[in-house]
Amino acid sequence: MNQSAxxxxxxxxxxxxxxxxxxxxxxxxxxxxxxxxxxxxEKILDCEPVIGYAHRAHEKMAENRSYIMFIPNTSRVDYxxxxxxxxxxxxxxxxxxxIEVPARAEVIRVIVCELNRIQxxxxxxxxxxxxxxxxxxxxxxxxxREEILTILDRVTGSRLTYAYGxxxxxxxxxxxxxxxxxxxxxxxxxERFLMYHALIRENVIFQERxxxxxxISEEIALKYGVTGPSLRASGVExxxxxxxxxxxxxxxxxxxxxxxxxxxxxxxxVRVREMEQSCRIIEQGLTALPDGPIxxxxxxxxxxxxxxxFYFAVESARGxxxxxxxxxxxxxxxxxKLRTPSFSSLSSMPDVLRGTMVADTIAIVGSIDLVIPEIxx
Amino acid sequence: MSGPPTLDLRGKILETGExxxxxxxxxxxxxxxxxxxxxxxxxxxxxxxxxxxxxxxDRRADLHKMRLVYTFNRFATADRHLVLVELAPEIxxxxxxxxxxxxxxxxxxxxxVFDMYGVRFSGHPNLKRILLPDDVDFHALLKDxxxxxxxxxxxxxxxxxxxxxxx
Numbered sequence: 001m002n003q004s005a006x007x008x009x010x011x012x013x014x015x016x017x018x019x020x021x022x023x024x025x026x027x028x029x030x031x032x033x034x035x036x037x038x039x040x041x042e043k044i045l046d047c048e049p050v051i052g053y054a055h056r057a058h059e060k061m062a063e064n065r066s067y068i069m070f071i072p073n074t075s076r077v078d079y080x081x082x083x084x085x086x087x088x089x090x091x092x093x094x095x096x097x098x099i100e101v102p103a104r105a106e107v108i109r110v111i112v113c114e115l116n117r118i119q120x121x122x123x124x125x126x127x128x129x130x131x132x133x134x135x136x137x138x139x140x141x142x143x144x145r146e147e148i149l150t151i152l153d154r155v156t157g158s159r160l161t162y163a164y165g166x167x168x169x170x171x172x173x174x175x176x177x178x179x180x181x182x183x184x185x186x187x188x189x190x191e192r193f194l195m196y197h198a199l200i201r202e203n204v205i206f207q208e209r210x211x212x213x214x215x216i217s218e219e220i221a222l223k224y225g226v227t228g229p230s231l232r233a234s235g236v237e238x239x240x241x242x243x244x245x246x247x248x249x250x251x252x253x254x255x256x257x258x259x260x261x262x263x264x265x266x267x268x269x270v271r272v273r274e275m276e277q278s279c280r281i282i283e284q285g286l287t288a289l290p291d292g293p294i295x296x297x298x299x300x301x302x303x304x305x306x307x308x309x310f311y312f313a314v315e316s317a318r319g320x321x322x323x324x325x326x327x328x329x330x331x332x333x334x335x336x337k338l339r340t341p342s343f344s345s346l347s348s349m350p351d352v353l354r355g356t357m358v359a360d361t362i363a364i365v366g367s368i369d370l371v372i373p374e375i376x377x
Numbered sequence: 378m379s380g381p382p383t384l385d386l387r388g389k390i391l392e393t394g395e396x397x398x399x400x401x402x403x404x405x406x407x408x409x410x411x412x413x414x415x416x417x418x419x420x421x422x423x424x425x426x427x428x429x430x431x432x433x434x435d436r437r438a439d440l441h442k443m444r445l446v447y448t449f450n451r452f453a454t455a456d457r458h459l460v461l462v463e464l465a466p467e468i469x470x471x472x473x474x475x476x477x478x479x480x481x482x483x484x485x486x487x488x489x490v491f492d493m494y495g496v497r498f499s500g501h502p503n504l505k506r507i508l509l510p511d512d513v514d515f516h517a518l519l520k521d522x523x524x525x526x527x528x529x530x531x532x533x534x535x536x537x538x539x540x541x542x543x544x
Contacts, residue, residue: 052510060518063518221427222425223427224427224481224482236452243454308401309446309461310401311401311403322429328439337432348481377508
């Protein structure tokens, strides 16, 4: 695997090379991504990602509606970490305006965000295995993921595109059933981790397809601004929850898993260990869930943030999600720029894919966990 | 172990602004001339920073300028630098030097700014649209289009405006 012959990058005469469109409707491409590959045999000479097929103009919509009306948009930007985006946007506005969040709401937010993160990683795990040709883990992962969707659906009213956050809190309180369900899920998931380890991690075929493939070095990550698990797999301990603590994360005890190799296997290990850390955070949150209100007495509908530029970042399941908000002092944002982690990860792909084999493309692109609607916004 | 050299922006920035990280999320804030962005990007790269974000603002209504917004950050400890670069207000016409050869992350960000705002980047290796189709004839995030509710055909079926949130 990935044994690039020394002549790989030599310019071949034109009748020896050809172009191949992988996507936008390729079965193993994630969403509508198109990779324009320049090939010589099975070797990739160059790669150009073509994006924009899922562009829905969220940033333009933001300039045409009041701050509160943008809340439902946020979870649709990245439908897999919708909760993190949703709560993150509320936290950004709270910081701009100076709204206090009650302690109970803050802990609920952390719990649901971490459940969302596990859900996103489980989906990634399943589809990544599917990319590599293993159908069985996919079904188990979706089974586990369904539990989270059911738990969150009961509390928030949505399975995927949440609008659970409000400025200063959340829409609905959690009850004892939620706590019981979450605890039972953690017990279940930890048992499943053992099975996943035996089923996937110890599988020689899986190891062979991932080890040493698609290395994203720290240097490439720095060049392209790659963040999240893909960065941590190359040994950099950067997590927004730790680097710029927000939403009460500084009160939780958790580790930031890192690996050294930067290959597909390292990214796999980082994400699996991250799920275990999320379990720890949820456990602490459930134990320490304080009583009290879950938001301001009266719903904050109209707000006018002070004029100026603001930046707020959260750690989504895929990395550093930043919001650059320009306020003109009115109730409508003058501009919101959504800095999404998948955009940066994908922009590094030409550098990573050059010199690899077509068959590895699927493993590499699958392992960086792209969500195309998040790239296109 | 010696770390990367400390950041030296002397002579590259026009003015240093006030910023309060606890409020606006920026540790440092500068304005700079378009002719200095390459030197600024090189200084940040040499000190181990990455280009966190690059975008543009249509400020023709209040500042009579287009304005580029760069933020640089580093992995070790958060240290966010906001660099604001004012450009000519004419679209097409506004132009800045590309920093894609210094920080490759800028390649796609600059293409997005060109796509959405029509600002051109001289020296960019492949300045074409990135999100919108290649054949559209507008730049979507310019404020040329008015607001949705100002459009004549945007009348709501119900008499109450959806933006009326007074109680």
